[in-house]
Amino acid sequence: MMTVTKHVTAMVGNHAVAYAVKQAKPQVLAVFPITPQTTMLEKIAEYIEKGELKAELIKVEGEHSALSAVYGAAVAGARVFTATSSQGLLYMTEMIYWAGGERVPIVNAVATRALAEPWSIWDDHQDFFSKRDASWIMMMAENVQEAYDMTLQAFRISEDKRVLLPVMMGFDGFILTHTMERLEILEDETVNKFLPPREFNLIDFNDPVNVGPIAAPDDYMRIKFETMKAMEGSKEVIEEISKEYEEISGRKQFGLVECYMCDDAEYVFTTVGAWTGDAREAVRRMRSQGKKVGLLKIRVVRPFPRERIKNVLKGVHGVVVFDREYSYGIGGILATEVKATLYNSGIDVYSVIAGIGGKDVRPLHFQKVMEDVLNGYKFDERWLNE
Amino acid sequence: MISYPIPLGRPKVGAAGLTGHWRVIKPVIYYDKCTKCRLCVIYCPENTIDLLEGFDVRIDYDYCKGCGVCAQICPQKAIEMVPEVK
Amino acid sequence: MSEELIPDYIKQKKVIRQQNFFRGNAACPGCPIPKELDLLLEVMGKKTVLVVPASCSTVIMGDIHGSPSPVPVVHSAFASAAAIASGLSRQLRIRGDDAKVVVWAGDGATGDIGFATVSGAAERNEDILYVCYDNEAFMNTGIQRSSLTPFGAWTTTTPAGKREFKKPVPFIMMEHKIPYVATASIAYPFDYQAKLRKAKNMQGFRYIHLLSPCPPGWRFDSSLTIEVAKLAVETGVWPLFEVVNGEFSLTGVSKTLLDKSKRKPVEEYLKLQGRFAKMSEEEIKVFQEAVDLMWEYIKELVKR
Numbered sequence: 001m002m003t004v005t006k007h008v009t010a011m012v013g014n015h016a017v018a019y020a021v022k023q024a025k026p027q028v029l030a031v032f033p034i035t036p037q038t039t040m041l042e043k044i045a046e047y048i049e050k051g052e053l054k055a056e057l058i059k060v061e062g063e064h065s066a067l068s069a070v071y072g073a074a075v076a077g078a079r080v081f082t083a084t085s086s087q088g089l090l091y092m093t094e095m096i097y098w099a100g101g102e103r104v105p106i107v108n109a110v111a112t113r114a115l116a117e118p119w120s121i122w123d124d125h126q127d128f129f130s131k132r133d134a135s136w137i138m139m140m141a142e143n144v145q146e147a148y149d150m151t152l153q154a155f156r157i158s159e160d161k162r163v164l165l166p167v168m169m170g171f172d173g174f175i176l177t178h179t180m181e182r183l184e185i186l187e188d189e190t191v192n193k194f195l196p197p198r199e200f201n202l203i204d205f206n207d208p209v210n211v212g213p214i215a216a217p218d219d220y221m222r223i224k225f226e227t228m229k230a231m232e233g234s235k236e237v238i239e240e241i242s243k244e245y246e247e248i249s250g251r252k253q254f255g256l257v258e259c260y261m262c263d264d265a266e267y268v269f270t271t272v273g274a275w276t277g278d279a280r281e282a283v284r285r286m287r288s289q290g291k292k293v294g295l296l297k298i299r300v301v302r303p304f305p306r307e308r309i310k311n312v313l314k315g316v317h318g319v320v321v322f323d324r325e326y327s328y329g330i331g332g333i334l335a336t337e338v339k340a341t342l343y344n345s346g347i348d349v350y351s352v353i354a355g356i357g358g359k360d361v362r363p364l365h366f367q368k369v370m371e372d373v374l375n376g377y378k379f380d381e382r383w384l385n386e
Numbered sequence: 387m388i389s390y391p392i393p394l395g396r397p398k399v400g401a402a403g404l405t406g407h408w409r410v411i412k413p414v415i416y417y418d419k420c421t422k423c424r425l426c427v428i429y430c431p432e433n434t435i436d437l438l439e440g441f442d443v444r445i446d447y448d449y450c451k452g453c454g455v456c457a458q459i460c461p462q463k464a465i466e467m468v469p470e471v472k
Numbered sequence: 473m474s475e476e477l478i479p480d481y482i483k484q485k486k487v488i489r490q491q492n493f494f495r496g497n498a499a500c501p502g503c504p505i506p507k508e509l510d511l512l513l514e515v516m517g518k519k520t521v522l523v524v525p526a527s528c529s530t531v532i533m534g535d536i537h538g539s540p541s542p543v544p545v546v547h548s549a550f551a552s553a554a555a556i557a558s559g560l561s562r563q564l565r566i567r568g569d570d571a572k573v574v575v576w577a578g579d580g581a582t583g584d585i586g587f588a589t590v591s592g593a594a595e596r597n598e599d600i601l602y603v604c605y606d607n608e609a610f611m612n613t614g615i616q617r618s619s620l621t622p623f624g625a626w627t628t629t630t631p632a633g634k635r636e637f638k639k640p641v642p643f644i645m646m647e648h649k650i651p652y653v654a655t656a657s658i659a660y661p662f663d664y665q666a667k668l669r670k671a672k673n674m675q676g677f678r679y680i681h682l683l684s685p686c687p688p689g690w691r692f693d694s695s696l697t698i699e700v701a702k703l704a705v706e707t708g709v710w711p712l713f714e715v716v717n718g719e720f721s722l723t724g725v726s727k728t729l730l731d732k733s734k735r736k737p738v739e740e741y742l743k744l745q746g747r748f749a750k751m752s753e754e755e756i757k758v759f760q761e762a763v764d765l766m767w768e769y770i771k772e773l774v775k776r
Binding site: 393394397400408417428431434436437440442445447448449453457459 | 489507694
């Protein structure tokens with residue numbers, strides 16, 4: 001690893017992402033304010049006002065128009081960015097599928113938040129996971145540092161010619177968006193080298209094209225098959241870009257999954273998002289007591305990294321999956337996908353539903369659940385509801 | 387030439403095929419009555435009447451859908467709609 | 473095909489006018505959309521991007537195997553045309569292109585599902601030309617009523633005739649205080665093109681509302697498209713006007729129609745269309761009164 005000068009600062013999650021966006025130098029942004037993303041939008045507007053970011057910020061009248069406007073700009077070759085949360089993400093859903101289906105590189109930062117009804121501004125993962133089938137690459141950050149790193153990597157991944165897919169970067173509302181943490185930022189020149197000018201354009205008056213017309217059934221299915229191949233192929237590209245980022249930042253990056261203390265673990269937590277940090281703390285406490293536990297952190301949710309997961313969990317007795325969302329009739333979405341991945345492997349999967357609507361979850365909750373499992377309390381699904 | 391994984395449409399005459407096949411009645415121009423006013427060229431909804439040298443007009447029967455606007459609009463009644471006989 | 477009908481000397485002549493929107497597309501016989509687009513692209517030129525939301529034009533624009541448009545087309549979700557056009561136009565300026573962005577939207581996409589989007593883009597004065605071609609219903613999905621369907625018209629969702637009046641979208645756009653608003657009718661193609669030319673040379677949000685009669689939807693023989701569009705203007709049902717930076721003026725035939733005696737009675741327009749066939753005497757009177765009321769309002773606008 002080459003020597004890297006570290007610039008250490010402290011920022012809240014929203015400002016860290018705004019700073020990453022500034023360094024990425026997009027041309028067109030269209031963002032509609034929604035709690036808890038508003039301070040990110042305000043920071044971006046401030047950068048543009050001060051001239052630190054030379055971009056057009058379209059103050060659209062709604063999230064559906066926000067994603068539409070960046071889609072239009074992206075088609076004409078702009079590097080674009082938008083950000084939203086819960087209700088806004090739902091409102092722009094039609095365009096999420098539109099952009100994913102047309103494979104236009106876009107970066108969308110989603111501050112996760114519970115979905116109404118009941119009305120809530122607190123954090124859970126329902127909104128983020130509801131978009132999982134729209135052929136977007138989706139990743140979730142564990143802390144403010146990762147939110148910053150992932151935003152920069154997202155631009156690079158989406159524009160890679162082997163990928164050409166929009167990327168959604170999720171980070172927990174209020175827990176990360178409004179919490180100040182230690183942050184190492186890269187130098188502007190480093191980011192410029194990591195994110196060269198964008199080479200993507202569909203509007204060429206010497207080669208006029210029809211972008212996104214009707215596709216007959218045979219054509220449609222063929223297009224989706226190619227998209228599936230692109231999503232599968234993007235796994236390697238994500239890992240490659242992650243490695244390159246590791247070189248330029250001097251910090252270890254983990255690609256699709258990270259297995260913390262998994263080598264000799266008998267039971268492993270599986271988490272996505274900010275509470276991975278809490279799970280890490282629980283693992284550390286239990287390891288100090290001699291218990292053989294570990295943590296599987298899934299960094300990239302789509303494409304679901306099933307091969308990597310199967311690989312790192314070899315030899316494990318059981319997996320305790322924490323879900324901050326739910327699918328009625330079948331269970332936690334992450335738990336269901338982990339179960340499908342571990343089909344026929346002999347590894348038990350214990351599903352825990354917690355933190356819905358922002359209900360507080362701390363290391364002691366993780367610890368208590370794991371201790372129950374270690375003490376022989378086997379369960380299919382458990383809600384941390386008290 | 388733009389290359390892109392999602393197929394893009396490109397300009398093509400007859401994007402819906404030879405739409406002349408749709409006709410049930412077809413327009414016939416009586417050139418002895420035509421005064422070259424070119425209203426039929428201007429008003430043909432399908433852009434299927436060609437403007438030629440000397441301001442003569444010609445119907446492109448490959449694509450004419452037989453709507454009848456040209457016959458209705460011609461001030462000299464120089465266009466007649468006749469049954470399409472195959 | 474049918475070549476024996478063309479005399480030899482005609483067959484040998486060269487074509488002197490190019491197609492600006494290709495023939496052989498999926499439009500219904502008698503549908504004015506291909507002609508409207510041909511006239512538009514003749515004025516706007518090669519450096520134009522069309523943004524087309526869900527509408528009849530979506531189907532007319534062909535599929536991945538061929539498109540009748542010689543300029544780039546970006547398809548849009550139903551409600552988003554004005555927003556996609558906003559992003560497109562901003563990026564084209566940033567990359568130093570003076571190309572024109574034209575939204576080609578139907579009345580449903582403009583006055584109903586996309587109304588907020590159009591209003592938002594107008595308020596921000598985005599640099600786009602928005603053309604609404606108005607066939608007065610959701611035609612592409614099979615003739616369901618839209619807010620721009622006129623009073624008394626049959627549609628599949630208003631089989632007894634629409635109870636409500638046509639949403640006055642051109643006047644609403646005028647109240648947004650945008651640089652240019654105009655109405656046009658396909659029966660007056662040179663008036664339409666003059667308005668396009670004027671709009672092309674202006675900046676900011678320009679809006680043109682084009683009356684586009686639909687033979688299957690309005691229930692008339694496909695040969696009468698132009699006749700219906702002409703009577704709409706001659707009866708005063710569809711006023712031709714333009715508002716340039718707030719200054720209102722009537723254009724074409726409509727200039728002579730401020731005097732009620734010069735306007736043909738609305739029956740002449742209504743009787744040609746099957747969608748108004750079941751209207752009672754009373755309803756036709758209501759229709760006539762609504763048209764007269766609109767002209768009183770227009771008198772006020774002209775005086776300003």
